[in-house]
Amino acid sequence: MSISLEIFGDRWSLLIIRDLMVRGYRTFKEFQQSGEGIATNILADRLKKLQAQDMITRADDPTHKQKAIYS
Numbered sequence: 001m002s003i004s005l006e007i008f009g010d011r012w013s014l015l016i017i018r019d020l021m022v023r024g025y026r027t028f029k030e031f032q033q034s035g036e037g038i039a040t041n042i043l044a045d046r047l048k049k050l051q052a053q054d055m056i057t058r059a060d061d062p063t064h065k066q067k068a069i070y071s
Helices: 002-008 011-023 028-032 040-052
Strands: 058-061 064-070
């Protein structure tokens, strides 16, 4: 667990990775509604940090230009 926390940084980042891998969540709204109670500012910050670390990628949704898809 401690190694995971060193890599990911905190529990919110781990939950985001879990939701991507296990639950198949891909959008900001899906992460926000996961039931974990993460605040929108924290979610946005963790998604940016995970992107900066090349842990996840962000792409524009081809059907809705204002929506992002994370993978």
